[in-house]
Amino acid sequence: MSNLITPSTRHLITRRKALALTGAAIAAPIILRSGRAGAGVELVMANWGGDAIPNFKAAFADPFEKETGIKVTIDGSGPTDGKIKAMVESGNVTWNVCDADSFTSQDLGSKGLLEEIDYSIVDANKVRPGQALKYGCASYIYTYVIAYNSKKLPEAPKTWADFWNVEKFPGKRSFWKYMSGALEAALIADGVPADQLYPIDTKRALKKLEELKDHIILWESGADSQRFLREGEVSMASIWNTRATLLERDTKGEIKYTFNQGVAGPSSWAVPKGVKNLKETMQFIAFMQKPELQFELLKSMSNGPANPAGSALATGDLATADPGNADNWKTEIPLDVKWYAENYNTVLNDYLDLFS
């Protein structure tokens, strides 16, 4: 290819030409941006992809379109805090609803990056106490459960104290790389009563984690957590109950899990600041509070209904697998959204530092 252009012409980039090009480059985005046209109302929901795309579509988007004629598209590229911030600051917000952790939404909201939830449209009474928050309303419940390989551990571990007991329960452990659920586990293993966990004594929790450090690897994605357990890389792990249910089914019961002492966090619907069609967005969030729709998501994905009435619809195996089920809920530890909203960013760096 390089022979097509004679060597002599390689020297011709001059400063003046470069300046002219820079000018054109700066102008281009402004010219391109002005061409957007408004069409009929269409909403976009951002979630974490994979099975969540068809399942959220079937549970929420399709019924909503049927009832209101408003189409909801699902973007599975993952609404991380960084992407939401980038989108809001670019001034071109295309996500109406984001599937985001409750505590990160409170943090993002306090930085002016999210719209407040309009509780005149969304019903604050259709979620559990403390889960209808200013910048996010609970969407579903998911729990960091203790999952274990029953072939390697004939006796079932039941508590976080067992999780720390490497003599009785040999093998490696795994926590989520982004910390949720790990500090609570450490404190409970260290003897702190479940109702006195918050505000978390970070120093004590990290010290307890350090004790177990050599036995711990961290999982990054849900798929990693499944791989570690299935491949026998670890004998026990703190993983999302949604993945634990899948593992139990796929391994025909070789991988088991318990909700006991599991750390249950609500995920939430968060609305990026400055998005168009705010009213329809709130209507969509309110629509998704219907118990029968949330029950659909429990059936397809094991996401616990945020609306207790949705959990009440489940019976048998579905009830057992529901983190929001009344019997399970009694044994779980509700994650303190407020503590996480205020401390997550700082403590996460300490947590990563401990393990790296």
Place this chain on the structure above:
Amino acid sequence: MTSEVGTTGVENSGMHRLPLFGSRQERVYWMFLAPVLLAMLVFFLLPLLQVFWISFSDPSIGTDNYTRLVSNRAIQKVVLTTLRICLTTTVLSVVIGYVIAFAVTLAPPRTRSLLMFAILVPFWMSVLVRAFAWVTLLRNEGIINSFLMSFGIIDSPLAMSNNEFGVIIGMTHYMTPYAVLPLLASMDGINPALVSAARGLGAGATQSFRQVFLPLTKPGIFAATILVFIMTLGFFVTPIILGGGRTVMIAEYITVQMQQTLRWGLAAALATVLLGVVLLLIGLLSRSMDMRKMLGGN
């Protein structure tokens, strides 16, 4: 457009300057080049300048982020881990690459094309596929451990993945072809008669290698070392998959600060420093050799 001549790296590399052609050809040349240059400016240079600006403006205007890079112990640990892994990987890749390139140089033509094929196939394979292939080999119940245990060579599995060891293996495997190519280019340029002459003058095989061949490949070694080191600095996928969350390198640390903790200023400062180091190394490299020749051009 007359005869203004810009100064570029190409000029320094000893290329012959040919007389300039007429302005019509020049226009055609620019017509072909302009869209690419424009795209580079809009989609690459401007965002890069923005990153630079963020590092001085987020959360507040000033050099706080850079002060933190120097004073924060956790960041220093990440930087040290990165340097340790990158240096180890570079040394291993260049040594292994040297042996391979040497073998290719000596091989008869048909074996040579076979060897080149074996080098280039992994070169074109996705980094993700290669990392997971190593997981299959290295994990506790993986192929290597199962094999060693079934023959009673070891009692308990060797910890070869989910740690720094696994990361270095994966990265070295990825980087070795990048070391082979510049080394091969430099070895191909050596007149074999020189080695023969050394032998003819009474030097042994080792001596003629050490005193004649090896010094002649020094530029190749230098190029391979810098090239491999630059590329390892930005590794992201391999440490995440093979490091089990226990090996955090700079690229991953930047991602966490961007996506999770929203410390964009800090992330941008770290990225700026990393880019500075890379540019410095590239500058060093282009001063001492013809980059295009090294990468197989001309």
